[in-house]
Amino acid sequence: MQWVWAQLQRLSSAGQSWFVVSLAGICIGLNAALIAILTEWLSDLKMGYCSDGWWLNQEFCCWEIETDGEGACAAWKPWTKYTAGMWFIYTALASLFAYLAAHLVRSFAPYAAGSGISEIKCIISGFVMKSYLGLGTLIIKSLTLPLVIASGLSVGKEGPSVHVACCIGNVVARLFSRFSRSQGKMREIITAASAAGVAVAFGSPIGGVLFSIEEMSNVFSIKTMWRSFFCALVATVTLSAMNPYRTGKLVLFQVTYDRDWHFFEIIFFILIGIFGGLYGVFVTRFNLQVAAFRRKHLAAYPITEAVTLACLTAVFGYFNRFLRIDMSESLYILFKECEGGGDYDNLCQSTAQWPMVNSLLLATVFRFGFVILSYGSKVPAGIFVPSMAIGATFGRMVGIIVKAMYRSHPTSGIFAACDPDVPCITPGTYALLGAAAALSGVMRITVTVVVIMFELTGALTYILPTMIVLLVTKSVGDWFEAEGIADEMIRFNGYPYLAKNEHAFNIPVSRVMRTELHTLAAAGLQLTAVGKSTISQLNDGFPIVTPDDQRILLGYIGRTELNYVLQKANRGRHVHSETHCTFIPDPSSTAPMADGLVPHLTDPDVIHGMDEDDPLEMSVSTAMDDVLDFGPWVNQTPITVAPQLSLEVVIQLFRQLGPRVILVEQHGTLVGLITVKDVLRFIAATEHASSSDSNVDSVGALQGVLEEAWLWTSECLGSVQRWASNTSSSIQGRLR
């Protein structure tokens, strides 16, 4: 009987987290399906409308009706027959969508802008950003994402859909006290949700799990991996049951391949890999320059910027067959094998091969430029699919050229491995490899990309080519010492995040630690003195030392806890300014953890000093007559190290155990204190010193160009304004 009861308790306790993860997964799947449906409808709306019902997109409008080559039917009406008119309406609608999206984001949820991957990485590593994953962000980002994609801006919905998924995870989990009370547990749920976000964005559940391991989390735990697995599974099953595209496929650009590759193709694969690596390096560098420029000049005009970009993209993009259509659709077209029907705009015809190469090259170059300008603008904007699109146009171009070479010299030695009866070169697979290379180049992830590509195509035989391409891409990136765009953005924004790459500093922690400390003596302080401490905004907390000169370290108290006790005490009115304060922890109680003060002991990262909210739930201490006892709030076991310990080990401690602060003591005496920010400041200073040796400009080439264009534009606008005001005043003068 007791056994049954114990089993039931175990079940309900384990059940709650399973329930939360399932619920989050289901919501993520539903939300992804809605976003997909809305995106398709809005995208089609730029070209025409359905006469059978305005709410139908082109596909459903023409469902089971005879269509022409491009999928149009009688019920689907283009806006106008004239190309110029279509072009105008297309551009106008694109700009309108961008305006709506930027306006909504600016007015209701500024956090909905951008991709969100960088910020979520920081949140998962322990950085607190209130309401970044809130309900408002969730709603606005879900609504504006289809608008942005339909506006044709060169941005993707995959990054933002990770942010949306994490918002869902956060909102759902917050409903349960077990999670809302523990930041550690919340972070686990957010990690799992990020896996589900990638899973639904790419229809790739295992890819999602790997993404959460390779990119998002910096501490690996089997339990978190398992949660991610489950959440991604539930989300994918939900999406698959919703079947938003009515094709049984989970994403638009899912394809399958029949044919195998040949060993001689490896030389072309290497070429594609090099492209991916260079793409990643340059898009990241240029985009950072644009970001610097944006921060300097465009911070006040987010809506204008988004509308201008959408307008420009539409104006130029309309005339290129690969830029005009939706990116997911173009990926599908580029990935597909030529055989088996459904040629798009003569892409497969060898008669049209050179115009097609031209068109693909233009698409690659234009989109490269637009991605650099658009990623980071103040609308939901990811970089996954745009990168894949650029890689795919480049790859397809290479594929067509190789095919043309084969056609003109079929008996050449290099093509000896080709079977004369079946098509030897499949340009679609080159497009796939190009997409993989560009994605890996810009994000600096490898295993995840292989799995995603594999789950998109199911082509067993293309695992090895994909791995070879990514090997080259990664080597090129390593050569340039490039980091992923998410990490670069974290650094650009100055978030406190320790990147995964390992530095070798060869110095002890004593060289980096802060030595000017604001400590609190364990006894003998008066309330006013303690109160003054909390005014300083620079300290997260205060080491407690013995009142004598030896400064033996006794513990650590966070500023939040200090404030909390002070407020409670002031409210209770048992205290006055001369009340003595003691900070002596109770030696009979062991660590606060053992008292059950921090609720979830099994969480590897919930250790004292990290979860700032939890200690607030402790019972209020009774302020005695003339002594206010802070003892129960003092963390007796802050993480301490010796001053000679090497900085690398301290960085590892920060990364693995996640404390806010590490105290440095020598033989019991406090000598310093170090935080993640101190480490980052030191790294930045080191890198600045080494980069100033070489001839790298602080203002990059692109930023210079932009600055000049900005000057010129403002001058133009200024003269127009002057002319307008002159004219209007002269008109007014005449009228008067």
Place this chain on the structure above:
Amino acid sequence: MQWVWAQLQRLSSAGQSWFVVSLAGICIGLNAALIAILTEWLSDLKMGYCSDGWWLNQEFCCWEIETDGEGACAAWKPWTKYTAGMWFIYTALASLFAYLAAHLVRSFAPYAAGSGISEIKCIISGFVMKSYLGLGTLIIKSLTLPLVIASGLSVGKEGPSVHVACCIGNVVARLFSRFSRSQGKMREIITAASAAGVAVAFGSPIGGVLFSIEEMSNVFSIKTMWRSFFCALVATVTLSAMNPYRTGKLVLFQVTYDRDWHFFEIIFFILIGIFGGLYGVFVTRFNLQVAAFRRKHLAAYPITEAVTLACLTAVFGYFNRFLRIDMSESLYILFKECEGGGDYDNLCQSTAQWPMVNSLLLATVFRFGFVILSYGSKVPAGIFVPSMAIGATFGRMVGIIVKAMYRSHPTSGIFAACDPDVPCITPGTYALLGAAAALSGVMRITVTVVVIMFELTGALTYILPTMIVLLVTKSVGDWFEAEGIADEMIRFNGYPYLAKNEHAFNIPVSRVMRTELHTLAAAGLQLTAVGKSTISQLNDGFPIVTPDDQRILLGYIGRTELNYVLQKANRGRHVHSETHCTFIPDPSSTAPMADGLVPHLTDPDVIHGMDEDDPLEMSVSTAMDDVLDFGPWVNQTPITVAPQLSLEVVIQLFRQLGPRVILVEQHGTLVGLITVKDVLRFIAATEHASSSDSNVDSVGALQGVLEEAWLWTSECLGSVQRWASNTSSSIQGRLR
């Protein structure tokens, strides 16, 4: 110019580790191909021989020649036409192979026995087992593995092939001083090699990478993952270029599926998942009981045991069509769709469905028994493929039953989703899911299994069913609180390894630490006193404290270092028994790490106190006239914690930073010391206390049965012996 030089240096430094990893990958691929070819030839040899050349296996003997339904041709001669004769030869050859394998292992490389996964996990986590990954083990294990598989024992070659791959990684890397000098770097190479081992065993490069993350390593690092990725890629490309099966496939049991699954099938998938979970739980428990029995009674008869098992397996297995053939081949047969030709022994005929179910059930039950008895016997023996084979026979049985249900009630509501024109149920996919469930159940890994199954079949649509099955399997395992068989074996063997599952102890480290310490005073000790310390084999090293009563902690010296200096000093003859010894570290030098004494600072796990060999490479200290200075060998920055720190955090420190010892100090004073072994001893004591509450017998049911069988057998043998000696003495008496 300087820049070019710097780049070249970077290249050559990075190049060496790339070179080592590539070389290891190539060797692993070649070795896997050789093992595969040898295994197939030996397996076929049990049934017959090739008249065109004894070195050809059946497939190559009949290459491009007309064959009958089972692949036999005129050139391939069975040993005899009579079933009884065939049975005898089959059994005799199986026993011979087992004898050869067991004899080679026993005589030349005892470490080649078993799977090796458990031991490699310990080695990767920092445990030192000399020559476990040596050249001898590599050669003997590579040679005996084909013999064991051909002997028909219910063991697999996938686990051992991981061990073989790790041996190759170790042997190759040891040739380069950069690796042989650093245990941390060696561990990275071994992790990468384990990935390559799985990659070639299953033809699944990404599966291999995930295996190294999920099962092998307990610290996750992007760099190690990338190494694993590269090593697995090289090994797989090599294997693919060798093409051992001449079919373009990397493993025997690779298949592809055309058809999709239906939602109603989920109920049967859940059944398969439950089977997998139960299989894992019971095979692990029973196998541990067999292992206990083996340790007690069979330790002296490893060869007899292996031969007996092989003989029994052959005697019984010969009459079951699924047990008679090679396990990889039977997996291929069971996984295959029925359509598309190549039916094995009427497996696909609905007329034979009930005999087939019977046969599959028998195969499941028999192999279950044989796996329990065979895994752990003193020959190379893995449990991956046997588990998959058991799961596959069970799954195929379920599939055939479901298909029979559909055939008899095609219009039933449950089958409404079936398209009448195409086959609705594909029993082969049930076999695949069964194999996945059993593999996941016994190893307790999930993501890896999904990827491996996916890479075996390329069936995009079967990712979700596989995930659902593994979800159920994992839940069943969790319910029984089961651990993977590798972790159970580690515990059974008492290796110092902290498993990944997270305990909640709620106690401070002071409750677990050792307080009876053998410390060394920093000054004032005479050489004889120091010399005595090294006699105690119980201490890995000694904390250095101030000579006064305060016992302020100054550092830590390992026993190896202490011995080294003592030997050097004795050899130099500058010392006598009253020589004073000092252990005062030089405060001007920072940590030993900063002196470049530990060569590879970027290694996250090469921190002082872990790599025992490196300090030996330091220049010899000059023993002065009457003072022997141990200062340079003292680690100034051992990892220290406060006594109130919770045990969970200490366990995390051990796992993440990998020190041999953690010192416990209170306000600078040394109060205790803790090692991994102390933690494990505590965990074992806790678990023993809680398990003795419940009614678990220390001698399990199976062990009881075995004990009785053993008694009975020894009695029988004893009476036979007595009878024989009586008879012989009476004969001798008569003759005399």
